[in-house]
Amino acid sequence: MDEIGKFLEMGGYAGFVWPSYAAVLAVLAVLLWLSLRGLRAAEGELSRLEGDAGGARRGGGHEGASET
Amino acid sequence: MKLATVVTPWLGWLTVVLCGAGLYLGLYGSPADYQQGETVRIMYVHVPAAWMALFCYTALAVSAGVGLIWRHPVAEVAARATAPIGACFTFLALLTGSLWGKPMWGTWWVWDARLTSMLVLFFLYLGYLALNSAFDDPQRGARASAILALVGLINVPIIKFSVDWWNTLHQPASIVRMGGPSVHPAMLWPLFLMIGAFTTYYLWVLMLRMRRELTASRLRARRRMQAEEAGV
Numbered sequence: 001m002d003e004i005g006k007f008l009e010m011g012g013y014a015g016f017v018w019p020s021y022a023a024v025l026a027v028l029a030v031l032l033w034l035s036l037r038g039l040r041a042a043e044g045e046l047s048r049l050e051g052d053a054g055g056a057r058r059g060g061g062h063e064g065a066s067e068t
Numbered sequence: 069m070k071l072a073t074v075v076t077p078w079l080g081w082l083t084v085v086l087c088g089a090g091l092y093l094g095l096y097g098s099p100a101d102y103q104q105g106e107t108v109r110i111m112y113v114h115v116p117a118a119w120m121a122l123f124c125y126t127a128l129a130v131s132a133g134v135g136l137i138w139r140h141p142v143a144e145v146a147a148r149a150t151a152p153i154g155a156c157f158t159f160l161a162l163l164t165g166s167l168w169g170k171p172m173w174g175t176w177w178v179w180d181a182r183l184t185s186m187l188v189l190f191f192l193y194l195g196y197l198a199l200n201s202a203f204d205d206p207q208r209g210a211r212a213s214a215i216l217a218l219v220g221l222i223n224v225p226i227i228k229f230s231v232d233w234w235n236t237l238h239q240p241a242s243i244v245r246m247g248g249p250s251v252h253p254a255m256l257w258p259l260f261l262m263i264g265a266f267t268t269y270y271l272w273v274l275m276l277r278m279r280r281e282l283t284a285s286r287l288r289a290r291r292r293m294q295a296e297e298a299g300v
Contacts, residue, residue, distance in 0.1 A: 011106035016171050020164040024113045028269060031156050035276040042283040049290050
């Protein structure tokens with residue numbers, strides 16, 4: 001317990017060491033999350049659009065065939 | 069695109085492993101400095117962030133230059149994807165430097181050559197991002213921001229040699245220097261592990277952002293095609 005406390009204390013510099021690591025982890029985690037979210041959204045939108053277009057084309061083809 | 073999809077998760081795992089080992093050695097498995105005490109542990113995030121800030125800017129300028137000269141679309145995408153990552157690294161280098169400077173120098177900030185040139189680098193990143201998205205035509209935005217990126221490249225050697233050319237509070241080079249590193253191996257190992265982790269993180273996020281950009285351009289093309297079909 002004493003060892004953990006000593007480790008967290010960082011020789012009296014805890015107020016400088018831990019915020020440095022926290023800031024790095026927070027900024028890099030947020031950037032990663034935003035990048036992942038952006039990719040997922042774009043991929044989802046594209047597959048939805050391609051699905052719609054495929055469906056419309058298939059539907060359109062069917063209509064066209066029934067007319068002839 | 070297919071290769072990027074395969075490589076991306078591996079880069080993620082590599083980042084986690086390198087970061088885990090680097091954090092363990094940096095925070096626990098390495099000694100405190102005889103002068104700086106435990107604050108030396110800030111080095112393990114400050115130095116990799118600063119190195120990556122310079123590395124990303126060089127990669128950004130080279131990609132933007134290739135895009136400008138040879139009109140290579142993937143180079144433009146790589147430049148655009150690199151900019152926010154480099155801006156984050158630069159911000160972190162400034163912030164952690166400030167948190168290290170206060171206990172060791174007695175001040176959060178000083179307008180000396182190294183710190184000021186790093187702040188200029190941060191503004192160059194922001195300027196690139198603003199200019200890149202300032203035009204309705206993405207091609208014009210890419211061209212204008214590429215010129216800014218190439219002009220700003222002059223700042224990279226200024227940052228690197230600022231500690232030699234001017235009297236600064238910042239310490240001179242201690243790793244890439246004549247006669248080898250002046251840092252003890254016990255501290256060099258966690259430092260290199262963290263530099264490795266930051267590099268693989270950059271490549272990981274770069275792949276994600278490039279895939280996003282390429283998917284977005286396919287999305288735009290698909291929408292244009294649909295609009296044309298609807299018009300006919």
